[in-house]
Amino acid sequence: MSDFLKIEGLKAQIDADGTPKEILKGLDLTIPKGEVHAIMGPNGSGKSTLSYVLAGREDYEVTGGSAHFKGQDLLELEPEERAALGVFLAFQSPVELPGVNNANFLRTAVNAVRKARGEEELDAVSFLKLAREETSRLSMSGEMLKRAVNVGFSGGEKKRNEVLQMRLLKPSLAILDETDSGLDIDALRIVADGVNSLRGPDFSSLVITHHQRLLDYIVPDRVHVMAHGRIIHSGGPEVASLLEKQGYKQFLEAAA
Amino acid sequence: MPAVSETREAVEKLAKSNYEWGFETNVEMDLAPKGLNEDIVRLISARKKEPQWMLEWRLKAFRAWQEMSEPNWAKIKHPPIDYQDAHYFAQPKKKAGPKSLDEVDPELLKTYEKLGIPLHEQEMLAGVEGAGQKTPVAVDAVFDSVSVATTFRKTLAEAGVIFCPISEAIIEHPELVKKYLGTVVPVADNFFSALNSAVFTDGSFVYVPKGVRCPMELSTYFRINARNTGQFERTLIIAEDQATVSYLEGCTAPQRDENQLHAAVVELVAMEDAFIKYSTVQNWYPGDENGKGGIYNFVTKRGLCKGDRARISWTQVETGSAITWKYPSCILAGKGSVGEFYSVAVTNGHQQADTGTKMIHLAPDTRSTIVAKTISAGKSDSTYRGLVRMQPKARNGRNFTQCDSLLIGDQCGAHTVPYIESRNMSARIEHEATTSKISEDQLFYCRSRGFSEEEAVGLIVNGFCREVLKELPMEFAVEAQKLLQISLEGSVG
Numbered sequence: 001m002s003d004f005l006k007i008e009g010l011k012a013q014i015d016a017d018g019t020p021k022e023i024l025k026g027l028d029l030t031i032p033k034g035e036v037h038a039i040m041g042p043n044g045s046g047k048s049t050l051s052y053v054l055a056g057r058e059d060y061e062v063t064g065g066s067a068h069f070k071g072q073d074l075l076e077l078e079p080e081e082r083a084a085l086g087v088f089l090a091f092q093s094p095v096e097l098p099g100v101n102n103a104n105f106l107r108t109a110v111n112a113v114r115k116a117r118g119e120e121e122l123d124a125v126s127f128l129k130l131a132r133e134e135t136s137r138l139s140m141s142g143e144m145l146k147r148a149v150n151v152g153f154s155g156g157e158k159k160r161n162e163v164l165q166m167r168l169l170k171p172s173l174a175i176l177d178e179t180d181s182g183l184d185i186d187a188l189r190i191v192a193d194g195v196n197s198l199r200g201p202d203f204s205s206l207v208i209t210h211h212q213r214l215l216d217y218i219v220p221d222r223v224h225v226m227a228h229g230r231i232i233h234s235g236g237p238e239v240a241s242l243l244e245k246q247g248y249k250q251f252l253e254a255a256a
Numbered sequence: 257m258p259a260v261s262e263t264r265e266a267v268e269k270l271a272k273s274n275y276e277w278g279f280e281t282n283v284e285m286d287l288a289p290k291g292l293n294e295d296i297v298r299l300i301s302a303r304k305k306e307p308q309w310m311l312e313w314r315l316k317a318f319r320a321w322q323e324m325s326e327p328n329w330a331k332i333k334h335p336p337i338d339y340q341d342a343h344y345f346a347q348p349k350k351k352a353g354p355k356s357l358d359e360v361d362p363e364l365l366k367t368y369e370k371l372g373i374p375l376h377e378q379e380m381l382a383g384v385e386g387a388g389q390k391t392p393v394a395v396d397a398v399f400d401s402v403s404v405a406t407t408f409r410k411t412l413a414e415a416g417v418i419f420c421p422i423s424e425a426i427i428e429h430p431e432l433v434k435k436y437l438g439t440v441v442p443v444a445d446n447f448f449s450a451l452n453s454a455v456f457t458d459g460s461f462v463y464v465p466k467g468v469r470c471p472m473e474l475s476t477y478f479r480i481n482a483r484n485t486g487q488f489e490r491t492l493i494i495a496e497d498q499a500t501v502s503y504l505e506g507c508t509a510p511q512r513d514e515n516q517l518h519a520a521v522v523e524l525v526a527m528e529d530a531f532i533k534y535s536t537v538q539n540w541y542p543g544d545e546n547g548k549g550g551i552y553n554f555v556t557k558r559g560l561c562k563g564d565r566a567r568i569s570w571t572q573v574e575t576g577s578a579i580t581w582k583y584p585s586c587i588l589a590g591k592g593s594v595g596e597f598y599s600v601a602v603t604n605g606h607q608q609a610d611t612g613t614k615m616i617h618l619a620p621d622t623r624s625t626i627v628a629k630t631i632s633a634g635k636s637d638s639t640y641r642g643l644v645r646m647q648p649k650a651r652n653g654r655n656f657t658q659c660d661s662l663l664i665g666d667q668c669g670a671h672t673v674p675y676i677e678s679r680n681m682s683a684r685i686e687h688e689a690t691t692s693k694i695s696e697d698q699l700f701y702c703r704s705r706g707f708s709e710e711e712a713v714g715l716i717v718n719g720f721c722r723e724v725l726k727e728l729p730m731e732f733a734v735e736a737q738k739l740l741q742i743s744l745e746g747s748v749g
Contacts, residue, residue: 055704059696079703088704095701099719105705108715112706148719165705 004033004204005173009065011229012053023049025229026065031173031222036195036205038215038240041226042248047208048092050226051177054206055089056082069173084116088171090162092178097149102161105149106131110168134167139190155182163194174198174205180214192217212244225251288345294318297454300345304423304457307430313438317453320444327447330610331639331671332579334552337517344455344488408472415471417501418463422490425461432463436494440523440560440587448519448554448581452488456521459490464499464530473729475504489520495530497563502533504732518577519554528563528590535728537736539576539743547606550578557584558614561593561622569596570613571727573736575743578607583641585614588622588650595624598724600736602717602743603636603668612642612673617650617683626657629721632668633744643675646683653683661691662720664713664744714741 012024023046031037041047053060054067056079067074074082097105111121122130128145135142138160150158159179166174176195180188195205195218207218215223215237223239224231227248232255233239243251288296297318301311326337412419418429426433443453464470495501505522518540524532534557543550553576559568570584586595597613615624624644632638638661646653661670672689694716702712718725718737725733 055700057700078708079700080706080708083704083706091701095695095697097698097701097716097719099722100715101719105715108711109702109705109707112708112711116706169705 004035005029005031005067005069005206007054007065007067010050010053010062010067011064012049012060012062014049014060020061022063023060023229024053024065027226027230029224029231031204031206033204034199034201035221036199036207036218037222037224038207038209038218038220039224039226039231040209040240040243045226046229047226048177049229051089051092051175051206051208054082054175055079055087080112081116083169083171084113086172088166088169088174090159090166090174090176090179092181094150094153094158094162096151098151100149102147102149103128103131103145106145106165106168109165113169131164131168134164137167138164138194140164156184156187159183159191160187163191167194167198170198172202172204174203176205176207176209178208178210180209180211188214189217212240215240227252227255230255288343290343291340292318292342292344292455296344300455300457303345304426306423306426309430309434310426313443314454317443317450318455321447321450321454324444324447324450330581330641331637331673332581332608332610334579334608337552339451342517345457411471415468416465417468417470418461419474420461422459422461422492423457425463425492429461429463432494433461433492436523436525437492438523440525440558441521441556446556449521449556452490452519452521452556456488456490459520460493460503461491462493462501462503464495464501466496466527467498468496469499470501473502473504487518489518489522491520491522492525493523493532493534494525495527495532495566497528497530499527500531502535502729504535504537504729506537506539516549517552517554520556522555522557522584524557524559524568526559526561526563526566526568526590526593529565530563531567531569532559533569534559534571534584535732536570536572536574537728537732537739538572538574538580539739542576542605542607543578545605547578550607551576552579553577553582554579555582557582558587559585559595560587561590561595563593564590564619565592565594566590567594567596569598569727571598571724572600572611573721573724573728573739574599574601574609574611575739577609580607580609580611582611583613585616586624587616587618588624588653589618590622591619592621592623593619594622596727597624597626597628597642598727599628600631600721600724600740601629601638601640602631602633602740603638604633604743605636606634607636608638609636610639610641612640614643615645615655617644617646617653617655619649620651620653622650622653624655626655626659627723628657628659629724630659630661630670630672631664631717631720631740631744632661632670633664635667637669637671639671639673641673641675644677644685644687645675646678646680646685648679651680651682653680655683655685657685657687659687659689660720661689662717663691663693710741710745713744717741717744 007027007029010024010027013020013022039047049060053062062075069085107127114121131145132142140160150161153161162179179191183191207220220237223235223237225233233251288299294315297314301314441449444450462474493503524534526532540551540553561568568586574580584597588595595615601609601611603609612628613626626642628640630638630640640659644655644657659672663670670691674687676685678685694713698716699709699712702715703709707715717740725736728736
């Protein structure tokens with residue numbers, strides 16, 4: 001299986017009140033096509049930074065290393081070009097867009113991406129049909145399509161809205177940044193189902209989480225432990241339960 | 257329509273003639289000499305074949321204007337305007353226009369392309385010399401709009417609605433014009449309204465009789481001679497008891513004009529239970545990237561809710577002009593009458609806008625709503641200036657004001673200047689104001705979903721303006737959304 005996402009020696013820093021602060025310190029990670037990998041790690045280990053850097057957020061300056069996706073240099077691309085290539089980031093804190101109709105936002109996004117991928121754009125009717133199917137699959141009320149993007153949404157609604165976007169945009173690499181936080185058990189199941197049903201030979205995912213709980217539903221092919229801006233341990237799904245029982249201590253000590 | 261063909265003949269005749277200096281006797285000339293004096297006012301009146309009372313009205317205004325000085329309270333800056341260094345009467349043929357599209361600001365042409373405007377219309381909008389006269393296609397376009405206008409006039413006439421150039425109304429319906437002209441905006445109301453009253457050349461006149469709901473949206477677009485009356489436009493709209501009318505002014509395409517100074521006056525009169533909706537999309541040329549050559553737009557717009565339960569609603573999308581000075585207002589004189597003001601003002605580059613509204617509550621149970629959205633980008637400066645006044649008799653008067661400013665970049669400015677005067681204890685006035693920037697979070701969120709940066713800005717700005725845009729008639733709203741995005745291109749990154 002070819003390497004789908006290949007990250008080598010990635011270093012990135014952020015400007016913290018005028019002084020650069022290095023957060024990613026030489027990270028290596030490879031996700032083959034069709035696999036789901038999880039990243040777990042203590043707070044401040046750089047998990048969210050990794051997701052932002054992969055999606056193209058400009059506040060983070062890449063100072064070394066590389067990231068390739070489908071053979072392309074990901075770091076050279078604008079965020080919207082990465083989206084067209086198939087990268088999707090489900091935000092940990094989805095952003096509110098006052099006055100922007102959710103259905104309109106989704107349709108414009110879907111069509112922007114379809115156009116960039118050389119696919120036919122969806123007209124309003126077929127889009128709405130698709131969107132209704134997907135919202136009911138995620139047990140979302142159809143009302144949410146009429147509201148402004150994420151405005152006044154509960155935490156759980158925001159997360160489902162992210163998964164809705166993911167399903168509509170049909171990415172080949174979905175990065176889920178703590179999508180489980182703030183979800184009750186029923187919502188968690190629904191969200192996990194939303195991800196699992198996309199699984200297949202052309203879909204890879206990077207699931208960032210604090211808890212094993214999510215990984216009970218989205219069973220990963222590999223689990224990576226991240227600390228201090230690096231991957232310090234990689235293993236099978238059993239690593240998650242080990243972490244849940246024993247914490248990060250042993251991995252941190254082994255890496256030191 | 258005899259009046260229309262007459263106008264057309266006059267235009268053709270004047271277009272063929274050459275400018276000569278002997279202006280007092282030469283009926284063929286198309287441009288009065290520079291300067292403003294009583295003779296020029298008399299000349300305009302004579303050329304319009306106006307009755308004596310109209311001339312006297314103009315002269316009164318001119319004399320008042322001479323005693324006045326330019327207002328200086330607005331937050332705008334411009335070099336002094338030399339009022340003697342301008343032509344106050346010019347017929348359609350343009351002297352100063354570019355010879356062809358090659359001479360037009362290429363940025364302007366790009367915008368036309370984005371809006372999908374056909375070439376011959378581009379020429380007319382850009383003020384290319386002779387456009388619409390020598391190009392056969394353009395002439396057809398003009399003739400088309402004549403026939404469209406004619407058809408509409410028939411429908412309107414059947415409903416009893418009068419919709420015609422005000423110059424025609426002065427001659428055909430003097431009793432109506434005499435009764436209402438200058439009653440809402442008195443000739444000496446302000447410096448620019450006085451100037452307009454003295455020298456206005458044309459504009460629209462609308463009269464909707466009692467109980468009539470005007471069968472269509474009235475638009476300046478269908479008025480044959482609208483294109484050349486931009487400088488000192490005069491509009492008067494009267495809705496009798498229970499009458500309803502919606503009027504659209506302007507055009508989303510940026511319009512060029514060789515006259516830098518524009519000073520329009522609009523008066524609305526709404527009688528008992530009448531409703532007047534007045535929508536504007538203003539996109540006059542804002543100037544080149546250094547702000548040169550843009551239009552100065554000094555406008556006086558005011559509506560009088562004369563009858564009980566009358567309602568006047570102003571909606572404006574202001575994206576053009578180098579300077580915008582404009583405060584569409586409502587005088588709520590009828591019991592339970594309603595005034596509304598919905599505004600989006602966008603400034604980019606070096607544009608300056610000082611705009612807002614006045615809601616004057618005179619009678620009991622009057623209500624007003626103000627929703628003003630200000631967007632500043634580039635090096636521009638935008639001010640919302642609004643007055644809400646509750647007079648002693650305006651018992652239980654209510655006002656709700658919401659002013660939101662959105663800043664793009666770090667070199668622009670937005671200011672909110674609310675004036676609130678309440679002279680009775682039962683009135684309720686609410687004011688909300690916010691200032692925000694388009695956040696990096698919002699931009700990144702949209703871009704990670706496949707939007708380009710400019711699309712993202714357009715999306716966020718349209719969301720910000722939604723409450724106002726939804727007040728616009730449907731087709732206008734769609735165009736306005738597109739326009740907002742285009743107006744802000746290049747403002748980020």
